[in-house]
Amino acid sequence: MTHSSTAASTLWGATAPAGLSLSAVHAPFSADMVVIGGGVTGLSTALHLAQSGASVCLLDAFEIGHRASGRNGGQVVPGVKPAPRVLIQRFGETAAKAMMRFTYGCADEVFELIERYAIDCEPTRNGWIQGAYSTQSTAYLQQRAKQINSHGGDVEFLEQAAVQAATGSSFWPSGLLEKRAGAVQPLAYVRGLARSIVALGVQVYEHSPVETIRAHGSGYQLAVNGQTINARKVVIATDAYTDQLWPAVAQSYVNVASAQIATDPLPVSIQDRVMPRRAGVSETRKITYYCRIDPEGRFVIGGRGRSSDGIDPATRQQLYQAACERFPALQGIAFPHGWACRVGMTVDDLPHLHELADGLWTAYGYCGRGVALGTAMGRVLSQALRGLPVQEFPVTPVRRIPLYPLRQVGAVAALQWYRLRDAMGYPG
Template identity: 65%
Template structure:
C-alpha cells in the first residue's frame, strides 16, 4: 500500500471536497517560458499570477495538486509574521521592515481577494484568528505585542481573561490576541481552486510528474521530468519542506518538523455553538503550540507537533485528543473520525526566505506554520521576480542561501528540542 497516499486520503479535507480529475502526466519534451516545481500554495499562486500576465507557464507536481502540506494544513489564514514588528525593525531597518510588514499584514486580504475574483469554492470565513496565552506571563507579552503590531500597520485586539473566554468558549487561556484580518479556508479546496483558475488562464499543470534534476543554463533552466527534458527561460522551486536532494543547499537551510491533526464528526448544534462561538480559531503562545478551529460543517479540528512526518501515529493521536479535552472538556466522548500529518519547514528565526538560486532560478520557503497566506503571497512575489522586477523592488527581501552548519545534527537536534519544549510546556514555563 502507498502509505503516503493513504495518509492524504485520510485527511478531513480530502473527504470533504468534490472529486477532481487529475491532470495528465508529462509524456514528452516541453519548452516553456517559466517552469514551476511544486503544486502547493506557492507554486499554484506563482503559476496563476504568471498566467494572468500572459506568460507561458507549466507546473510540475510529483503527486497531485496540494498532496503535501498545502492539502493537509489547518486552513488558517493568518497575516503577518511571528517576530514582532520591533524585532524586525531592529534587524532589517525601518524602511525594509515596514515594507515587509505592509506585505505581511496584507497577505490575508490578498488571498481572500483571489478567492472572490476566481470564485473559489473553499468555505472562506473572516472571523479572525486568536493567539491564546498559555500563561499569565505570555498574556502580558501578547498585550505588548498587540500594541506593537497596531503601531506598525496590523489590526489586532488584545483580549483579557473575560473577553478571551467569550471569544473562545473556554476558560483555559488567561488572555489572547485577536487577528481581525485573519480567517480560514478549506485548504485542499482552495488549492484546487487556484489550480483551476491557473489552467483557465492558460497555465499547464502536470501531475504525477516529479522533477528529478534542475540544471541552470546561461539562457535558462533545464529540468528532468518523467525522463523528459523541460527547457524554460526561468524556473521557480516551490517545494518547501519537501525539497530534499533536488536542491540540497535549500533543504539544509531549515529544519523540518511533523504537523499532525485530528478531527471529530460534526458536533451537535448545542455543543457547536458553545465552542469558539465567535468563529475564530485559536493557536497558542506555547513553544509546542496547539491550534484548533470548527470547520464549516461543525467538526472540531485540532493540530500540533507530531512524531512521524507524513502519517499519524497512535501516540500523537492520543496527545491531540487529550489536548482538545483539556481545553474543551465538553469534547470528552467525541468521535474522532479523521487523522493525518505532514511536514512543515521551520527557519531558525521564524521568517520565510526568498532566494535567487541562479540567474534564472528562484525559490521561497520556510513559512513556519503560516503557509496558507504567506505561501500564496510569496508565490506572487516569485512571479514578479521571474518577470524582471528587481530584487530591491520586491515586497520581500531577497537573501543568499545560508546552510545550517552540521545540518544532520541540527535536524536531530530539532526533534530533541521539540521534546524539551514539550516538557517545559507541561511544567508551565512561559514561552
C-alpha cells in the same frame, strides 16, 4: 461542497471538490517559465504569472494538494511570528516596514483571489486568537498588540473574559485577536487555484517529479520522467519537500511533522459551547496546538506529530487530551479523522526568499502560516520572474543550518528545551 472522487486519507480529501486528474509529462518540450510544486506558493506564482500574460508550466510530483498545502489546518493568518522590533533590528526600518505591510496584508490577498475566481473552499473570516498559554504570556501579548498596531496591523488584546466569550473556554488567561484572519478548506483552496490557472492557459502536469535542474544556455534544463524540459526561468516552490532537488535549500530548514484530528459535525448544543464565534485559536507556546470549527461544525485540532507519513495512536491521544483540556464539552466525542504532513520550519521563524541563480528563484519556510504567506509570496515570485524589483520582502542568501547532518539530534534537544520553556510559562 461536493465530495472528492478520489480515495481520501484526510478530512479535507473526503470533503473537497474533486481534483482535475491531470496527465504526467511524457515528452520533451520547452516553456518560458516553469514552476516546480503544486502547493499554495507554486499555484499562486503560476496564477500571477498567467495574469500578466506569461507562458507558464507547473509541475507537481504527485497530485495537486497532495502534501502540506492540502493537509494543513486551513488557517489564513496574516503577519509573521517575530515581533516588529525584531524585524527592525534585523533588516532595518525601511525593509522591515515593507515586510510588515506585505505580511499584514497577505490574508486579504487570499480572500480576494477566492472572490475573484469563485473558488469553492468554505472561506470564513471570523478572526484568529493567539491564546496566552500562561499568565506570563499576557504582558508579551499586550506589548505585541501595541507593536503590531503601530506598524499597520489590526489586532486587539483580549482579557480572559473576552477570550472566554469568543472561544467558550477559560483555558487561556488572555489573548490576541487578529481581526483580518480567517480559514479555508485547504485542499479545496489549492484545487480551486489549479482550476483557475488551467483556465488561464497554464500547462499543469501531475505525477511529474523534477529530478535535476541544470543551467543550459540562457536558461535551465529540467529532467522529468525521463524527459527534458527547457525553461528560461524557474521557480522552486517545494518547501519541506525540496530534498535533493537543491540541497543547499533543503539544508536551510528543519522538517517537522504536523498532525491533526477532527470530529464529525458536532451537535448544535456542543457547538454553542465550543468556539461559538468561530475564530480559530493557537497559543503562545513553542510547541503549540491550534484548533478551529469548520463551517459544517467539525472540531479540528492540530499540533506536533511524530511522523509525516500518518498519525499514530499516541499522537491521536495527545491531541484528543489537548482538545478536552481546553474544551471539556468534547470529552467522549469521537474523532474519526486523523492525518499528518511535513512542514518546513526555519531557524528564524521567517519565510525565506532567494534568487539561487539568474532567473532561478525559491521561497519557503512559512512556519505554519503558509496559506496566507504562500499566496502573497507567489505574487512576489511572479514579479521577480518578470524582472520587476522585489521590494516587499528581503531577498537573502541561502544559509545552511550548521552541522546539518546532526539536525535530528538538535531537533530532539530543541524539542525538550521548548517543552521546558512551555512548562515554565514563557511565551513562544
